[in-house]
Amino acid sequence: MTDLLTPAEARERICELCRLFWQLGWASGTGGGISLRVGDTIFMAPSGVEKERLQPSDIFELDRRGRIKKAAPGKRLTACAPLFQAAYDHRDAGAVLHSHSLDVVLASMIVPAGEPLRLTRLEMMKGLEGVGYFDVHEIPVIDNTALEHELKDRVERAVLEFPRANAVIVRNHGMYVWGRDSAHAKTQAECLDYLCRAVVRMHAAGIDHVKNDRSEPGADATDAACAA
Numbered sequence: 001m002t003d004l005l006t007p008a009e010a011r012e013r014i015c016e017l018c019r020l021f022w023q024l025g026w027a028s029g030t031g032g033g034i035s036l037r038v039g040d041t042i043f044m045a046p047s048g049v050e051k052e053r054l055q056p057s058d059i060f061e062l063d064r065r066g067r068i069k070k071a072a073p074g075k076r077l078t079a080c081a082p083l084f085q086a087a088y089d090h091r092d093a094g095a096v097l098h099s100h101s102l103d104v105v106l107a108s109m110i111v112p113a114g115e116p117l118r119l120t121r122l123e124m125m126k127g128l129e130g131v132g133y134f135d136v137h138e139i140p141v142i143d144n145t146a147l148e149h150e151l152k153d154r155v156e157r158a159v160l161e162f163p164r165a166n167a168v169i170v171r172n173h174g175m176y177v178w179g180r181d182s183a184h185a186k187t188q189a190e191c192l193d194y195l196c197r198a199v200v201r202m203h204a205a206g207i208d209h210v211k212n213d214r215s216e217p218g219a220d221a222t223d224a225a226c227a228a
Contacts, residue, residue: 002037002094003181010036010043011056013182017097018051020186026099026193027051032174033080036095036182037088040064044084046075064088079148083176086156091166093178095185099193100174107196108171110203111141116162117169118210119195127191129166129179136210139165139192144173167192 005013017034021027032051035044042062045051049058060077061070066085068077080098087093111117116138119125123133131137140158145151155176158168166188167177177192179185202209 002039005036005038007038007041007043007061008056010038010041011059014043014045014059015054015056017182017186018045018054021097021099022050022052024099024101024193026101026174026189028100031100033078033084033098034095034182035080035084035097036185037064037093041069042066042084042088044078044081046072047078047080048076080176082149082152083155086152086159087176087178090156090159091178093185094180095182096176096178097185097189098174098176099189101193101196103193103197103200104169104175105172106200108141108169108173110199111169111171113143116140116165117196117199119199120210122195122198122209124191124194124198127187129184129188130164137164138162139167139169141169141171143171 003010014034018027021032026032030048030050033045035042040063044060044062045054046058046060058072058075060068060072063069066081084096087096107117118136118138120136121133125131125137126133140162142154142158151170155168167175169175177185177189179188
């Protein structure tokens with residue numbers, strides 16, 4: 001499923017999400033990125049632009065394989081483009097978002113090298129696609145590189161190795177997260193940001209939540225009213 005938007009609405013939606021991310025502190029200093037797919041056309045915010053001032057005319061249009069169909073005059077295609085493409089190619093995503101959330105960055109520093117971020121018995125997990133309260137849900141954490149486009153192979157490998165996750169965390173950098181459309185991707189990003197904030201606070205309090213939680217599992221904890 002992809003956004004049922006006109007091209008003009010898709011451009012406006014990206015600008016709206018970029019302003020929201022900037023307000024949340026997820027896209028400060030021209031950082032972060034937003035893309036969404038309408039049919040076989042991918043709309044993508046440019047690089048090096050203050051996200052709170054983005055205009056519909058600044059948005060690039062790409063084909064399903066990531067080739068530029070319509071460039072934005074005077075703007076540069078984001079270096080995130082090949083990383084977004086991994087979710088479009090392998091997960092049939094309808095939208096892919098990139099945030100520089102500080103809580104995600106801090107959570108990535110807590111995870112030992114070579115291991116994923118593990119989440120369990122946190123209510124907000126039920127907002128993630130296909131995840132229940134008693135699950136041990138794993139989000140891949142990959143190491144950063146000097147240049148963003150150099151992350152392409154690492155992101156693609158993580159997408160393939162963790163088929164239940166709908167995000168990839170880049171250590172000391174941020175997160176790529178996707179969904180079936182832009183609204184779904186947004187809610188996934190919000191849930192994961194909350195969960196990362198919880199991980200950071202538990203770590204600061206000396207709580208090993210995954211190891212120490214011994215509450216009894218009951219029936220399937222996924223609540224349709226709260227699920228993604």
